[in-house]
Amino acid sequence: MPHVVTRSCCNDANCVYACPVNCIHPTPDEPDFATAEMLYIDPAACVDCGACMTACPVGAIRPHSVLAPDQLPFLEINADFYKGGRDRGPVLARVPAPLEVGEAAPPRVAIVGSGPAAMYAADEILTIPGASVDLYERLPVPYGLARFGVAPDHADTRRVAGTFDVIARQDGFRLHLGVEIGRDLTHADLLASHDAVVYAVGAASDRRLDLPGADGLGTATEFVGWYNGHPDHAGHAFDLSHRRAVIIGNGNVALDVARILTLDPEDLAATDIAPAALAVLRESRIEEVVVLARRGPADSAFTSSELLGLAAAVNVAVEGDLTDPGGLDTAAARKLALLAGLTAPGPGARVVLRYRSAPTAITPDGVLIGDDLLEAGLVLSSIGYHARPVPDLPFDEATGTVPHEKGRVTGTDRTYVTGWIKRGPNGFIGTNKTCARETVRTLVADLAARVPALS
Ligand SMILES: Cc1cc2nc3c(=O)[nH]c(=O)nc-3n(C[C@H](O)[C@H](O)[C@H](O)COP(=O)(O)OP(=O)(O)OC[C@H]3O[C@@H](n4cnc5c(N)ncnc54)[C@H](O)[C@@H]3O)c2cc1C
Ligand code: SF4
Ligand code: SF4
Incomplete structure (x- = not known):
């Protein structure tokens, strides 16, 4: 068993x-x-x-x-x-080797940000005896999207904050809240007082929808920030007075938003949702949230886990062709099978996953899909995140990342990146652990290599 x-x-x-x-x-x-x-x-x-x-x-x-x-x-x-068979390698998984700084003194490292990538990087650095880290976070509360992104009804996922609390209690860990690098301190300030600087600043902006009428359109980022009490988004107002809301894009964040909009607010009352958002949701008249996708069900951007979580919490209907075209990989075939297996929605608010419906314009009354108007009071775009340029660092606007080699920022001195600013907005909280490990290994190798050069 x-x-x-x-x-x-x-x-x-x-x-x-x-x-x-x-x-x-x-x-x-x-x-x-x-x-x-x-x-x-x-x-x-x-x-x-x-x-x-x-x-x-x-x-x-x-x-x-x-x-x-x-x-x-x-x-x-x-x-x-495991169905297709899999080479499972050695009996014990390969544990990463401990970090060695050679002749170098224990490093003092500045980390910008306090989200998952920053916390995992700090944890990795603090495995070096005598090392210390200074984390600089612009917000008054730490842990980035683990605190302000993860949905309030996903209490199990939010437990990861307990892991970060343990990391933060280690000797050599110092957290400076309410300090924005680029505004309160500069990159040069950090370099002057530390052996290295690691940027873990995430990808806080949205990819913008390029459609007529989409200027000023609300985004899932703003809505998520609002219900999670993010200081930048607490002041937003959302129109929940119409019976329908539309979300453009069908990734996990879109499904989070759809679920929060359709859950019974009393189910949210026991979570740590922002009280102001809960009060507004209690007055909501939304009965249907339509999640629009350009492509078909097999190309759904959400994960199977997220779909199962949605279907367990609220009514879900599918508008799309669920025929298996054949040749799908395991993940896509599974999503298709899960969508096909959804039971017919019961009474109450519902989420409609609508496929092959590319919006052509946003109007004051809703979303135009070709000649058809899908009426809605609230329209949110949820087509992905994009980082902002980091002062004093090179930036690739196309990918929204800082160019780097294994975490070392290209063309800079003692400067590194990890997390979403390094690899783009993909992966899960724990993905940042492997990402941070690679960056810290590069940093430590550079420190060890500098000693003979300096002596
Ligand atoms: C809405 C949403 C829900 C998600 N839900 C889940 C989930 O349920 N499970 C899961 O595994 N993953 C989830 N993820 C993914 C996960 O949150 C990310 O993988 C992870 O947070 C990325 O970590 P990061 O440290 O790179 O960025 P972030 O978490 O964004 O952290 C960046 C931090 O840097 C700070 N910062 C930025 N600029 C500066 C500056 N100049 N000076 C100082 N501080 C600065 C920011 O305030 C922020 O705290 C979700 C993502 C989103 C967007
Ligand atoms: S540690 Fe491995 S063997 Fe033990 S319960 Fe978990 S999966 Fe099974
Ligand atoms: S990777 Fe393993 S330990 Fe980590 S969250 Fe998933 S199941 Fe838990």
Whole structure:
């Protein structure tokens, strides 16, 4: 009877190194790790020791025998990953080697930001005896999108903050809240007082929708920030007086927003949703949230886990052709099967996943799709995130990232990047752990190499 990874998995791979039989994959050194929607336990190899449960920061792993009804699909999802056979490598997963700075003195490192990438980078640096980190965060509250992005009803995922609290309690960790680099301190200031500077500033802007009438259109980022009490977004007002809302784009963030708009507000009352947002949601007249996608169901941008979470919480209907065209990869085929298996919506507010519906214009009355007007009071775009340029660093506007080699910023001195500003807005909270590890390894190798040159 195996253990099973469920919805809240955030890909930090802690369980990989806890497992005595290397049956959790993909591991960070396997090529499909970067694109994996989650990690999976091989039911044929799991010996049910439970070590992975203790290692998991978000309670994503459960024994098969105690799965809740809405978690049962994960039994098949985990098993499916191993269906084609998989080389599981050595009996124990390869644990990364400890960091060595050689002859160099313990480093003092400045980290800009306090989101997941910053916290994992700090944790990695603090494995070096005597090292210290100064984290500079522009907001009065730490942990970035782990605090201001993750939906309030996903309490299990939010538990990752407990891991960050433990990191923050280590010797050598100093957090400076309300300090914006580029406004309160400069890059040169940080370089003058530290051995290296790591930027983990995320990707705070939205990709903008290029459509007639879309100027000034509300975004999912603003809505998420509003319901999570983000200081930059607390003042927004959203029109929830019409019976329909439309979200353009169908990634996980779009589904989060659709779920929050259709959940019974009393179910949200027990969460740490911003009280002002809860008060507005209590007065909401929205009965239907239409999530628009340009392409077909097999190309859905959301993950299977997110869809299962949505369907477990609210009514979901699909408007699109669910015929399997054949030749789909496992993840796409699974999404299609899950969409096809959704039960007919019951009474109450519902989310409609509508496919092959590219909007052509935004009007005061809703969204034009060709000649058809989809009436709505609230229209939000949710087509992805994009970073802003970082003062004093090179910037690639096309990808919204800082050019780098394994985390070392191209053409700069002692300057590094990690997280979304390094690789773009993709992956999960735990993906930033592997990303930060690569950056810190580059930083430490550079420090060790500098000693002979300086002496
Ligand atoms: C709406 C939303 C929901 C999500 N939900 C989940 C989920 O449920 N599960 C999951 O695994 N992943 C989720 N993710 C993905 C996850 O949040 C990201 O992978 C992760 O937060 C990226 O980490 P980061 O540290 O690069 O960026 P961020 O988390 O954005 O952190 C960047 C930090 O830098 C600070 N900063 C920026 N500029 C400066 C400056 N100049 N000076 C000082 N500080 C600065 C910011 O204030 C912020 O705190 C979600 C993402 C979004 C957008
Ligand atoms: S229960 Fe034990 S054997 Fe099974 S996946 Fe977890 S750590 Fe590995
Ligand atoms: S969150 Fe981390 S420890 Fe938990 S199942 Fe996912 S990868 Fe494993």
